[in-house]
Amino acid sequence: MNPNPRHLLEINDLGIQFGGLTALEHVTFSMDPGEIVGLIGPNGAGKTTVFNLITGIYQPTLGSINLGGQTLNGRKTHKIFQSGVARTFQNIRLFKKLTVLDNVRVAAHNQMDYNPLIGALRLPGYWRDEAYATDHAMRMLDIFNLTEHADEMASSLPYGQQRRLEIARALISNPKLLLLDEPAAGMNPTETQALMATIREVRDRFGVAILLIEHDMRLVMGICERLVVLDYGQVIAKGTPAEIRQNERVVKAYLGGSAV
Amino acid sequence: MNAATRKSWILNAIALAALSAAFLLPIQSGAVNAYIVGLLITALINIIMATSLNLVCGLLGYLALGHAAFMGVGAYAAALVSIHWNVPLSFPLALLVGGIAAAITGVVIGVPALRLRGDYLAIITLGFGEIVRIIMNNMPILGGARSLRGIPRITTVPVAYVAVIICVTLMFTLGRSRHGRAILSIREDEVAATSSGVPVTYYKILAFTLAAFFAGIAGGLYAHYMGVLNPNRFNFDRSIEYLVMVVLGGMGSITGAIIAAIVLTLLPELLRGLSNYRMLIYSLALILMMLFRPDGLLGTAEFSLVSIGRSFKRTRRSAQNEGRDHSES
Numbered sequence A: 001m002n003p004n005p006r007h008l009l010e011i012n013d014l015g016i017q018f019g020g021l022t023a024l025e026h027v028t029f030s031m032d033p034g035e036i037v038g039l040i041g042p043n044g045a046g047k048t049t050v051f052n053l054i055t056g057i058y059q060p061t062l063g064s065i066n067l068g069g070q071t072l073n074g075r076k077t078h079k080i081f082q083s084g085v086a087r088t089f090q091n092i093r094l095f096k097k098l099t100v101l102d103n104v105r106v107a108a109h110n111q112m113d114y115n116p117l118i119g120a121l122r123l124p125g126y127w128r129d130e131a132y133a134t135d136h137a138m139r140m141l142d143i144f145n146l147t148e149h150a151d152e153m154a155s156s157l158p159y160g161q162q163r164r165l166e167i168a169r170a171l172i173s174n175p176k177l178l179l180l181d182e183p184a185a186g187m188n189p190t191e192t193q194a195l196m197a198t199i200r201e202v203r204d205r206f207g208v209a210i211l212l213i214e215h216d217m218r219l220v221m222g223i224c225e226r227l228v229v230l231d232y233g234q235v236i237a238k239g240t241p242a243e244i245r246q247n248e249r250v251v252k253a254y255l256g257g258s259a260v
Numbered sequence B: 001m002n003a004a005t006r007k008s009w010i011l012n013a014i015a016l017a018a019l020s021a022a023f024l025l026p027i028q029s030g031a032v033n034a035y036i037v038g039l040l041i042t043a044l045i046n047i048i049m050a051t052s053l054n055l056v057c058g059l060l061g062y063l064a065l066g067h068a069a070f071m072g073v074g075a076y077a078a079a080l081v082s083i084h085w086n087v088p089l090s091f092p093l094a095l096l097v098g099g100i101a102a103a104i105t106g107v108v109i110g111v112p113a114l115r116l117r118g119d120y121l122a123i124i125t126l127g128f129g130e131i132v133r134i135i136m137n138n139m140p141i142l143g144g145a146r147s148l149r150g151i152p153r154i155t156t157v158p159v160a161y162v163a164v165i166i167c168v169t170l171m172f173t174l175g176r177s178r179h180g181r182a183i184l185s186i187r188e189d190e191v192a193a194t195s196s197g198v199p200v201t202y203y204k205i206l207a208f209t210l211a212a213f214f215a216g217i218a219g220g221l222y223a224h225y226m227g228v229l230n231p232n233r234f235n236f237d238r239s240i241e242y243l244v245m246v247v248l249g250g251m252g253s254i255t256g257a258i259i260a261a262i263v264l265t266l267l268p269e270l271l272r273g274l275s276n277y278r279m280l281i282y283s284l285a286l287i288l289m290m291l292f293r294p295d296g297l298l299g300t301a302e303f304s305l306v307s308i309g310r311s312f313k314r315t316r317r318s319a320q321n322e323g324r325d326h327s328e329s
């Protein structure tokens, strides 16, 4: 199948095995630029594994991943980030003993190009690049209401702000595709509400496509334009939130008796 | 640079100048005997060794057990330049050649060792240190076990002092650049670092190579202080000594490494009678540190006059608050 230039992300017949265990099989779906797509399914369905495959943490046993018509297969994780895919983690992974500002500036690494000698000698290239990156990072912190915490250690932030910092760090690269792994996990309803608004704002403002893993059905149904449902490593349904709500297989496998 | 940072820089620069004067003037005037001069030079060289090892153990977070070997490579390379090529300015050149020779060795060891995951670096650097020592013992051009002699004795206290200032400043500014941040991010979380666009293998090798480079400079200083080189000076025990300095000083803290380097150079001299138990005491100190202060004495914090002033104010304020509490009750 040829990559369709209209699509931003194309995942085709993706599969991976861990030892004897087939974690994903025949996973096929695509995303358009600027779209918000939900990736849902019960625990252990393989959602996080999809993220790890897209970002090159794992290599697929089968299938292909294309971004803007270019294959990501075999590419290194940091190169995939540079091609425009950024992510957050299900279990927050911040640079705990770095400041909030530095957490974001680490990810702005590729927007600077001075070499170690210029940095060590504090030559003009250092000041120019750092001023630019710091400015950019501060603007990002501003969007996520983290400005006043810029000089604090990331580990000192409360949980909800750590989640927001992770998103700020991911967005500093101006990605085309943002992968959010359970961003609302552990948040209270008010925080979740605010997060929802932020995610929408981020999409509108940056035009970034968002692939969202989330268990909070209100959040998912509220902001996703389309859903992909995984169960036991396979795609069991794709469609709009309304279609998914009606889908018998989904209701049986996942939504079960729980209120939607 | 904001006002607080500028104030901190200026204050620390003034303190450094005062310290330098207090330190160098008596020595220049010849008021200090040769024994003390020797100790001071050793302490200064150890500062470069500890702060450079800190790049790998503190900033990158990897255990390296062969740092003395890089010092040895630098020492011999610099010595050979001085012995065989005596031109004006050959001393700084010799030091630079020593640093570069050690850095090249660092790349040769680092590339295979750091591409592997996990703690292979500790094991590989351990083996490498011994291999280097054995090679040095068996190379005729290096004098072998009979030592390399006739190296001009150029390293004085002021020379070593200037070298320390330059090296430590460069390591400090490197640590606070995009490269330093990238290295720190690997220590903090390698998966998050690579997912944030940091080419982790490159930065691991860079940290390791820079550490080797500065150790090579320290080696060159050492060679031109001693005038004689023996391979066994660069053995495993020495590597452990430098490691102890970094661990005691607080992994990631340059000032902590400096203080630990000074203390651990002077302390054994004060406790001469215990010299047989030196390694035992180091091991004990390491174990106690790991139990009670796993982040080292200073942790990752840097020692600065402004922060001392700040903590002093804080203590005073809390003391005042306490007083107020009492008066209210």
Ligand SMILES: Nc1ncnc2c1ncn2[C@@H]1O[C@H](COP(=O)(O)OP(=O)(O)O)[C@@H](O)[C@H]1O
Residues within 6 Å of the ligand: A018, A021, A023, A041, A042, A043, A044, A045, A046, A047, A048, A049, A050
């Ligand atoms: N590195 C790994 N090694 C072995 N098994 C793994 C690994 N990563 C994921 N798995 C397995 O793959 C399945 C899907 O996991 P995951 O993608 O984390 O699920 P989800 O995010 O949907 O809850 C699970 O059975 C998990 O145990």
Ligand SMILES: [Mg+2]
Residues within 6 Å of the ligand: A047, A048, A049, A090
């Ligand atoms: Mg998961």
